[in-house]
Amino acid sequence: MPIDRRHLGRRYGPYRYAVGLEKLRDFAVAVAGGIPGAxxxxxxxxxxxxxxxxxxxxxxxxxxxxxxxxxxxxxxAMRPFADACVDPALGIDLVRLVHxxxxxxxxxxxxxxxxxxxAGEVTGIEQKxxxxxxxxxxxSRNQRGELVVRGTxxxxxxx
Amino acid sequence: xKQLADFRPGDTFxxxxxxDRYRPVYYxxxxxxxxxxxxxxxxxxxxxxPGAILQGMCTLxxxxxxxxxxxxxxxxxxxxRARFSRPVNVGDTVTVSGRCVAVxxxxxxxxxxxxxxxxxxxxxxxxxxxSFGEDR
Numbered sequence: 001m002p003i004d005r006r007h008l009g010r011r012y013g014p015y016r017y018a019v020g021l022e023k024l025r026d027f028a029v030a031v032a033g034g035i036p037g038a039x040x041x042x043x044x045x046x047x048x049x050x051x052x053x054x055x056x057x058x059x060x061x062x063x064x065x066x067x068x069x070x071x072x073x074x075x076x077a078m079r080p081f082a083d084a085c086v087d088p089a090l091g092i093d094l095v096r097l098v099h100x101x102x103x104x105x106x107x108x109x110x111x112x113x114x115x116x117x118x119a120g121e122v123t124g125i126e127q128k129x130x131x132x133x134x135x136x137x138x139x140s141r142n143q144r145g146e147l148v149v150r151g152t153x154x155x156x157x158x159x
Numbered sequence: 160x161k162q163l164a165d166f167r168p169g170d171t172f173x174x175x176x177x178x179d180r181y182r183p184v185y186y187x188x189x190x191x192x193x194x195x196x197x198x199x200x201x202x203x204x205x206x207x208x209p210g211a212i213l214q215g216m217c218t219l220x221x222x223x224x225x226x227x228x229x230x231x232x233x234x235x236x237x238x239x240r241a242r243f244s245r246p247v248n249v250g251d252t253v254t255v256s257g258r259c260v261a262v263x264x265x266x267x268x269x270x271x272x273x274x275x276x277x278x279x280x281x282x283x284x285x286x287x288x289x290s291f292g293e294d295r
Contacts, residue, residue, distance in 0.1 A: 023189070030185040031220040033176055037188070046174075049227050049235075062160075067234045070223040074190045074216045082192075094194065095206045099215040101242045109234035 002127045003090050003134060003157070010090075012083040012136075013119035017076035019068070021055075021112035022123070027072045028052035040107020068110030072151045073140065081136040081153035090158055092123075092134070101154035107147035115143045123152075130159035161231045163291040166267045170259040172229040175250045176221045178213045186217040200249075208246055215243035218253060222271045222285055225255045229269065230289045235241010241271070241285035252276045257287075 026036035032044030050057035051067055058066035061112040070151065085092055110116070124135025183197040192214050195202040200210035219241055226231045247253060253273050261268040273286035 010276055027189040030189040031217065031224055033179075033180075033182075036185055048224070049231075049233050051232070052227075064235060069220065069233055070227065070236045070239055071220040074192065074220075078190075078192065078216070082194075086272065095202065098246070099243055101240075102215070102219055103240040104238065106234075106237050106239075134292075 001091065001126045003092065003132050005125045007090055007122055008106055008125055010084070010087070011036070011119065012080035012087075012121070013138075015076070015079050015119075017116045018155065019076075019110055019112055019114040019116065021066060023075065024066050024068050024072060024110070025053050027075065028069050031069060033073075058078045063111065064114060065107055065111045068105065069077045070104070072110055073104065073151065074116075076116050077118050077138045077140045077151045079118060080138050081151075081155075083120070084122055084134060084136045085155060090134070092132075092155075096158045097155050098154040099153070100159070101152075103152040105150045107149065108142055108144075110142075110148060114148075116140050116148055124154065132157040132159070161291075163262065163265060163267070166259055166262050166291070168261055170229070171257065172225055173254065173256040174221065174225045174228065175252060175254045178217075178247050178249055180249050182217070183211050183213050183249070186214050186220075190214065190216060192216065195270075200260055209248050211249055213247035213251075215246075218243065218247050218273060218281055221253060222255050222257075222273055222282060223287070225257050225271065226287045226289065228288060229257060229259075230267070232289075235289040235291060236287055237266070237290045238286070238288040240287075241273075242283045243281070244283040245275070245281045247275065247281050251281075253281055259287050265290055267291060
């Protein structure tokens with residue numbers, strides 16, 4: 001069943017997310033092929049960029065600390081998109097949904113201790129050849145009001 | 160640290176990553192994306208896949224990692240975009256290949272491809288931009 005276009009403009013959030021150092025590091029480790037966590041950790045086959053995982057290297061970097069990997073923003077910016085995907089008003093069957101397209105525009109880097117607020121809005125509902133397309137646009141700002149990332153998240157719901 | 164002058168159109172870079180059996184679970188743990196299609200093979204099968212499929216955002220993270228290595232800086236990236244054209248299944252190996260297509264003003268523009276072990280594209284239209292012309 002097509003998604004009703006009257007849900008265009010529907011908003012989710014804002015949500016606050018406090019960035020933790022170990023979260024930044026675990027993300028980089030898991031993406032690079034290692035095992036995250038502090039119980040049974042395993043280093044990735046090839047080390048991630050040192051500013052993602054090595055506190056001393058991060059402290060000596062131009063950023064003065066570790067920074068988040070580019071797509072670490074998924075941890076805090078995805079939520080309004082996920083909200084829309086499971087929103088009963090939109091009536092989407094999650095089993096039929098796949099993430100189809102993603103765009104990020106980046107501003108300030110993500111550092112440990114940042115508090116990031118994300119809000120999102122349904123900006124696209126379209127039907128093309130029995131496929132439904134849902135687009136949610138998110139904006140994330142840090143505690144200084146700086147734009148961290150603007151995300152455009154698109155899902156396809158197969159008929 | 161790399162400077163703008165270190166980048167040239169035609170530069171190539173890349174990396175290879177494997178979606179081992181638990182990668183979707185590890186990625187779920189660090190991203191928060193526990194959508195059952197990524198962690199429960201039965202749900203993946205119900206959706207018409209061989210089993211659990213990797214989060215598209217993890218594939219995109221691999222493409223971003225290739226850019227981080229090329230830019231030699233995790234926070235120079237200003238833009239990243241891709242379409243998830245095919246799912247990545249457990250057991251798949253993905254090769255990301257990047258090519259610098261332009262250096263204009265302070266912006267380094269790259270195009271990326273990501274293919275599985277069968278040569279099938281798992282990302283399409285992937286592009287990224289890094290900014291080297293301004294203070295951080």
